[in-house]
Amino acid sequence: QKEVEQDPGPLSVPEGAIVSLNCTYSNSAFQYFMWYRQYSRKGPELLMYTYSSGNKEDGRFTAQVDKSSKYISLFIRDSQPSDSATYLCVVNMHRWNTGNQFYFGTGTSLTVIP
Amino acid sequence: DTAVSQTPKYLVTQMGNDKSIKCEQNLGHDTMYWYKQDSKKFLKIMFSYNNKELIINETVPNRFSPKSPDKAHLNLHINSLELGDSAVYFCASSQEGPDTQYFGPGTRLTVL
Numbered sequence: 001q002k003e004v005e006q007d008p009g010p011l012s013v014p015e016g017a018i019v020s021l022n023c024t025y026s027n028s029a030f031q032y033f034m035w036y037r038q039y040s041r042k043g044p045e046l047l048m049y050t051y052s053s054g055n056k057e058d059g060r061f062t063a064q065v066d067k068s069s070k071y072i073s074l075f076i077r078d079s080q081p082s083d084s085a086t087y088l089c090v091v092n093m094h095r096w097n098t099g100n101q102f103y104f105g106t107g108t109s110l111t112v113i114p
Numbered sequence: 115d116t117a118v119s120q121t122p123k124y125l126v127t128q129m130g131n132d133k134s135i136k137c138e139q140n141l142g143h144d145t146m147y148w149y150k151q152d153s154k155k156f157l158k159i160m161f162s163y164n165n166k167e168l169i170i171n172e173t174v175p176n177r178f179s180p181k182s183p184d185k186a187h188l189n190l191h192i193n194s195l196e197l198g199d200s201a202v203y204f205c206a207s208s209q210e211g212p213d214t215q216y217f218g219p220g221t222r223l224t225v226l
Binding site: 051100109 | 118145154155156157159162164169204208210211212213214215216217218219220222
């Protein structure tokens, strides 16, 4: 079983729709949860970062973590064509002897149609 | 200001050649990483360096060797390039403590 499972999509929505992107993870020891956005031919950029269960909101983006079910989500409200990108969920386990260990989902390709 | 930079952006070369990719970060981070992103867009960790020490060395061929002259730089040397090495290579950095990663723009390597 992979450490992080993510539906690869592709996902296509009309402009203004609410988008829900989801991941599950296998190890309850993971402590930190991130969402990255990657535009075509660009490097991943950090969107959201949280370490506790619950919701974290930043503008049109809401990251949700449910540690009891090992489930993480990213919601995009009022989606825009500029949101068209690949979204990567990433989990992190920090250990004193090996430092940060990041595990990546496969990414979900999102297209927002004008 | 660019936080994590890589050079070159594009690299086209013949099989069997030796090439290097350079990475620099100006964030003051302690750990740097190299990732390979294949055609299916999956990011696979190759190496990470913390204070000039190799922490993780995943099962990559020994043709790949990371070299860190100082905390702000982590270069990737590739010997005897093969067709399967064609991919996008990303450099990243993070603090030593629990942290997120910051990625460079990537180097698109094409081996002919």
